[in-house]
Amino acid sequence: MRSTLRRISVAAVAAMAALTAALPGTATAQGGQEQQGRTYYVATSGSDRDSGSARHPLRTIGRCTDLVRPGDTCLIHRGTYRERVAPPSGRAGAPVTLAAYGDGPVTVDGTRTVTGWKDAGGGLVATDVDLPLARDENALFLDGGRAMEGRWPNSGSDPLNPSWAVAERSSTDQHIDDPDLPDGDLTGATVHLWAGSNPWSQQTGTVTATSDGALDFKGGNYRCTPLCMGDQNYRNYYLVGAKATLDQPGEWYYDTGEKRLYLVPPKGGMAGHTVTAKYEKWGLDLIESSHVTVRGLGVWGTSLRTGEKSTGVLVEGLRARYISEFSTLPMPRDDELAIPPGEGHIVASRVLDSGVQILGTGNTLRDSDIGLSAGTGVLLRGSGNTITNNYIHDVGWMGSYTPGIEINGSGHTVTHNTVRRTGRASIDTAWQLNGVPFKDNRIAYNDLSEAMRTSRDGSPFYVCCNLDATGTSVDHNTVHDADGQVGYYIDNSSSQFLLHHNVAYNTGTRGTFFNGHSGVSLGNRDHNSTYGAGVSTAVRLSGATDATGTYVSNDVALAPMEISGPGDPAPVVRNNLLPPADPRYTDARNGELWPRAGSPAIDAGETVDGVTTGVRGDGPDQGAYEYGAPIWSTGCNLAGCESRVRNDGWKATFSGGGDASAAVDGVQTTQWKADTNQAAGQSLTLDLGAAKTFSRLAVDAGLDATGHPYGFTVSVSRDGRDWGAPVARVAGRSFTQDAVFGQRTARYVRIELTAAGDVPWAVNEVRLYADGPDAAGTLQAERAQVVRGGERGDAATGVLGSGGLVGFRQVSFGADSPDRLTVRMASAGCGSGCALQLRLDDPKGRVVATLPVRDTGGADQWQERSVRLARAVTGTHDVYLVATGARKVAAVDWLTLRD
Known part of the structure; x- marks a missing residue:
């Protein structure tokens, strides 16, 4: 299978592990102090009968976790470890550490090899095997790629690009008419439905009877309308889990009664091919653990979780693939629901039992790459947890409310994450599962794109429902290139959300939507947000029986607003820059929505306490960017976080x-x-x-x-x-x-x-x-993979001294060399001889441009300076901008390489 994911090279993973691995003989405490402890070593060539020394390593991570005590470390050499790892707890200041040694990828693999294949007739092979997981959670991998469970109609390898059958309009709630249905007995198969007048969730049922061109099924959420099969706008479905659907290489079917696994073999037979099946749902199981550090490890065909009582867990540099797999969407259990059960709760199916799970209090997930999940990417639940600088992608393909990041609870920090390619929302809060208050959360500097791949009624940032978000700030986020109807969707009577300095473009009909839905919409606010192209209504408030406290100001948009609803006081909508005014965006086509000189948004904003900070000029600007200040960006700085190719007027x-x-x-x-x-x-x-x-x-x-x-x-x-x-x-x-x-x-x-x-x-x-940033795009300094000699901020570096640098990995130049380097910088008092050098492939690599640095009038006075490249640059290179000449040379906001 050719995966849709960005692939990080083995060398890159090894380099990351080497940078993050604990030093031999020490474990790094989360408070920043180092607690001396014993170090055990693990290698695939070792033996669990050995001592675990550097020369005599252990064979399994599990044996190491049997031996460690608070403050101890397991340093794990490269290799694949097929085991379930459940470390003991450490103590505050003396965590138990599981870390990659740094000599290559370390993978905890939740699959086991399946052998014994024999001819089963009809072009199939089979083997007898007792798979331990529930039937609908089985997963099979052929030669390292996800194998498709037998389905009709056939589909490609990308689960976020499914092939749907379309039922006839004569279909009814629990009956499908379709003359294209395949021959054979489909009884017992799962029917996956995306159907109705406006199907805001998908659902599954079980085929109970089949006949020529028709089938009956039981289950699903047959609430008509909007969710049902029948004479509806949408009548999409597919079948999975029947032996009769096996008709293309790699498809499989597991007979739970016979405990027999059937497979359509690759062309040429099974010789030379490897099949593995999922055995472990939680390969890194920290459900009973606290004060544990997991650094630089990977999981494959399994996932990681902490527990409701976990605290002080740090997970960094995790690389997770195929973390959750399931083929049915059951109703959540009654004990998982915060309100009385009802059939509408089908939307929350699988939210709590999928994804990488960070539960408990005071735990952190950072600097991690998490991809390929039928359900949630990351579940965040409890209080005071942090999710930061992660790349989360290709998740939620089963089409329920399982998002890239699910946030339940209070006091969480969710910042600087890139969430891309999700079945429904990128970030979601599930009202049915909200059992605890949703307050005092910070959701900021996240880049959310390519959401809503298998639905339409939703958004990249989605809130539902009846939540009181007092103390919560949703700020400095970007949503774009999504197929839903809204960018930021505060749905069904949720209140007290503060949105500010957010950006939305190419999100469908609305940028932000406060939907009272025949209930209240209290105290929701949107200030200093910017809305670009591909949005027909910038902000909408509708359907509220009481909209008291609504306040929308300082927004900039290319589209009008629609605000309606009673309130005491009535909704306040003022001081927004709307059509026909031209906001003079820098480059709306490519989402660069900061104002150019002469924009009417400059100094035109009103003061909003706690929102309009960092003012330049005579007053705050309207919109998300303050003219003259560094241009902030969103998302993570890992490989794959920045990849869209610049559209220069195609x-x-x-x-x-x-x-x-x-x-x-x-x-x-x-x-x-x-x-x-x-x-x-x-x-x-x-x-x-x-x-x-x-x-x-x-x-x-x-x-x-x-x-x-x-x-x-x-x-x-x-x-x-x-x-x-x-x-x-x-x-x-x-x-x-x-x-x-x-x-x-x-x-x-x-x-x-x-x-x-x-x-x-x-x-x-x-x-x-692309697999890395486009050289013609704007390379934001705070998203550089390497920063030396100056602090990384949310919108720029601090002042770089001689030898300081920012570096970007795998920058694509194409075949036509750019003509000019442009840098937005600030400098004061450097004098003569200061410069910024553009070097390729290494901080000491060849110089292709030298840009003299001149005083801009202060360390916070930003100007754009350009210089011609001294030589042609084509292909793909690591790029470093290196400061030379003095102790304080310049702060860097961004750079571009264009003609």
Whole structure:
């Protein structure tokens, strides 16, 4: 399987582990003090009968955790460890530490190898095996990639790009009519439904009977409308878990009665192939542990959890893959619900039993890469926990309310995370599971994108319902490129949310929505937010029986606002910069929504206590960015956190003739649509204007429920004439479809349909992504992977002295060398001889540009300075901006490399 994930090289993982691993003989206490303790060593070549010394390491992590006491460390050499690890507790100031040694990746693998395959007839092989997990939580891996449980219709390898069948309108609540249904007995299969007038959640049921072109099922949430099968706007479904659906290599079926596993073998048979099955749900199980540090480890086919009584747990540098797997969406248990059970609670299915789980009090997850989960990415529950600088992606594909990050409880800090490619929300609070108050949380500097892949009624940041968020701040976040209806959605009578300095673009119909939903919407506020293209209403308040305390001010938008509802006092909406005024954004097409000189937003804001801080000029600015201050950014600084390729004014043409520029204009709410039904051979050709480097293409059909293709190929060309073989073939019918391939550098891209369809092809936006930042984009200093000689802030570095630097990994230059380096900096009193050098591949690597540093008038006075590159730069490089010449040279806000 070709994964949709960014891959970090073994060398990069080893380097990260080496930087974070505890030193031999010490364990680092979370308070910053070092507690001397004993160090045990673990290696796959060791023996659990040995002492655990450096020369005589143990074989298993579990044996090491049997031996450690508070203050002790397990240093683990590279390798795969197939075991369940449950460390004992340490003490405050003397944690038990499990750390990668630093010589390569350390993986706790929750799978076991399955052997004994024999011919089972009908093109299948089978083996007898007792899989320990529940039937609907089994997972199989073929040659290191996720194998698809037998399903109909067949789908590609990307679970966030599923193929759906569409039932006939004659279907009813528990009955499906579809003449395309496959032959064979489908009784007992799971039917996965995404159906209804406005299906805000998915659901599953069990097939009870089948006949020619029809089936009956039991279960699901048959509440009509909006969630039901029948004569509805949406009638999507697929079947999984029946032997009769096995028809393509890699598909499997487990007969729980016979304890027999069936598989469609790869072409050529099983020789040379490895199959593993999931055995451990919690490979790193800290449910009974406190004061434990887990540093630089990985989990595969399993997950990590802390417990409700855990405290003082630090998890850093975790790399997690395939953390949760399930094929059904059962109703949450009654004891998991904070309010009386009801069928509407199907939306919260699996929220509490999936993902990496940080429960308890005072625990931290940071600097981690978490991807591939049928459910939640990270569950945060309890109080006073911290989730920061993590990359969370490709999760929630089963389509319930399982998000990238689920937040329950109070006093949490959720900052500087990048959450990308989620079935529904990026960050969510589940009202049904809210059992404790939701207060005093800080949710800030997060980058949330490509959400709502398997739903429409929702948002990247979603709140539901009836929450009192007193003391909670949602600030300095960015939401963009999502297929739902809203950016920040405060739904169903939730109150006391303070939103400020947030950014939204390409989020559908609304930027922020306070939805009273026939109830109250009290004390919700939105100040100094910025709304870009792809938003039809900047802020909306509707449906509230009482909107007392609503306050919207200092916002900047390209769209109007809609605020209605009674209140005492009535909602306050004032001092916002709205159409027809031009806010003079720097580059709206690429989400750079900070104001340029002459913007009417400058100094035009009102003072809002606790919100309008760091004022420059005669008063606060309107919008999320203060002109003259450093430009803050969102998201993490790990590999994969920054990958969208800059759109410099791409062009698109349709094979049938005519301009298709609406597909590449950077505005997700504009749509290009063909004038005839889909047919194999139809194509869109993109001219990027210059050669770009990329490894993923996304074709986004926006809110359109019909216009996405049934299949397509992607080809690339440097000159627009020689194309070669396609670099990717894509199946599936999701609203946004991704093609993933090895890194390519090209100026031209062609998307060609491979199948006919009964409606015209529609595209709202085509986006490209790389494995690292685009050199032509704005490289924000606070997102640099390496900062030396100056502190990293939320919007810039401190002043760098000679030898200080910022470094960015794997920057893509394409095949056309940029002409100029531009740096936004601040400097005071450096004198002559100060400079910023642009070096490649190493802090001491070759110099390609030297930018003299001149006094800008102060260490907080920012100016843009440029210099021509001394030599051509193409391809992909690590980039370092190195200060030279004095003890205090300059602070750096951002840099670009463009013509």
